[in-house]
Amino acid sequence: MQGLVLKSTGSWYDVKLENGERISARIRGKFRLEGLKVTNPIAAGDQVEMEKDKDDNFVIHQILPRKNYIIRKSVNLSKQYHILAANLDQAILVVSATHPKTFSEFIDRFLLTATAYHIPAVLVFNKVDLYGAEEKQQLQEWIDIYSAAGYNCRRASAKSGEGVGEIKELLRGKISMLSGHSGVGKSTLINSIDSNLNLKTAAISDMHEQGKHTTTFAEMHELIFGGYVIDTPGIKGLGLADMKKEELCRYFPEFLKFSSQCKFHNCVHINEPGCAVKQATINGEIREERYNSYVHMYNEDDEQYRS
Ligand SMILES: Nc1nc2c(ncn2[C@@H]2O[C@H](COP(=O)(O)OP(=O)(O)OP(=O)(O)O)[C@@H](O)[C@H]2O)c(=O)[nH]1
Ligand SMILES: [Mg+2]
Numbered sequence: 004m005q006g007l008v009l010k011s012t013g014s015w016y017d018v019k020l021e022n023g024e025r026i027s028a029r030i031r032g033k034f035r036l037e038g039l040k041v042t043n044p045i046a047a048g049d050q051v052e053m054e055k056d057k058d059d060n061f062v063i064h065q066i067l068p069r070k071n072y073i074i075r076k077s078v079n080l081s082k083q084y085h086i087l088a089a090n091l092d093q094a095i096l097v098v099s100a101t102h103p104k105t106f107s108e109f110i111d112r113f114l115l116t117a118t119a120y121h122i123p124a125v126l127v128f129n130k131v132d133l134y135g136a137e138e139k140q141q142l143q144e145w146i147d148i149y150s151a152a153g154y155n156c157r158r159a160s161a162k163s164g165e166g167v168g169e170i171k172e173l174l175r176g177k178i179s180m181l182s183g184h185s186g187v188g189k190s191t192l193i194n195s196i197d198s199n200l201n202l203k204t205a206a207i208s209d210m211h212e213q214g215k216h217t218t219t220f221a222e223m224h225e226l227i228f229g230g231y232v233i234d235t236p237g238i239k240g241l242g243l244a245d246m247k248k249e250e251l252c253r254y255f256p257e258f259l260k261f262s263s264q265c266k267f268h269n270c271v272h273i274n275e276p277g278c279a280v281k282q283a284t285i286n287g288e289i290r291e292e293r294y295n296s297y298v299h300m301y302n303e304d305d306e307q308y309r310s
């Protein structure tokens with residue numbers, strides 16, 4: 004019997020059967036992920052094979068091959084990873100310029116991760132109803148930078164409804180994951196797109212302008228107009244799991260146009276002579292912010308990477 008995992012809360016999994024019925028299942032056996040230690044072997048979006056045990060409980064005994072998956076470092080256990088979701092058509096990062104503010108470095112890491120896992124990434128700049136002059140300038144800058152890098156950028160306000168129709172079209176018929184810091188409005192956006200869903204939301208704290216981690220488990224919701232959306236808990240950061248630092252530059256799409264012209268074929272665009280990527284940055288063909296962000300990630304603590 005086959006099913007689609009909607010939610011994993013630890014030892015139990017909510018699974019939708021092919022007949023539409025929603026059941027709880029446990030897992031049996033060990034599931035591994037390409038040598039990485041993971042805290043949850045099965046994630047929302049997984050297609051699984053199940054059978055019934057002698058007590059008539061559903062037991063998952065196999066994961067069907069994944070089209071893709073996205074992971075982050077586990078919050079407490081430094082060498083462990085958490086699978087956020089599997090089998091995605093797109094990963095949407097919800098960003099806000101204020102209440103709470105998202106930093107560009109976080110955006111760049113998210114895009115890098117999604118790109119490395121071959122998942123199309125979209126940026127949704129939410130809460131535009133709150134933006135003053137400074138935030139509007141930041142928004143325009145972000146849109147310039149990330150559109151030039153080849154990413155789809157959308158502005159939205161779950162409050163005023165601006166841009167919500169476009170995001171609905173973006174989600175129609177697809178499996179999408181929404182990520183971003185706690186409090187940027189992921190659950191509120193989903194509620195405004197499909198009023199049948201009534202996801203829990205909460206005001207951010209006045210003191211620190213941070214979200215309250217209202218959504219605690221990634222959960223996949225079926226959209227009334229077709230498609231699925233996975234609402235996820237707010238994240239602080241994404242690990243660069245699974246990657247060697249020399250590979251990072253492959254996942255900056257705007258570098259690729261130039262990197263074939265570098266003097267050395269294995270150029271990582273840091274200190275090599277005759278580097279076309281560096282030259283393109285000087286010429287303004289690659290945004291300096293993105294190049295600097297790349298150098299920053301490259302020079303980070305080597306602990307980040309798998310050797
Ligand atoms: N002004 C304004 N407020 C918004 C908007 N979108 C969401 N909010 C508010 O922001 C707060 C946080 O929204 P949530 O939807 O709970 O945020 P979340 O991203 O799901 O947060 P976590 O579940 O904690 O990760 C709520 O008070 C929402 O009403 C928006 O576009 N404009
Ligand atoms: Mg939420």
Ligand SMILES: [Zn+2]
Nearest residue numbers: 265270272278
């Ligand atoms: Zn180079």
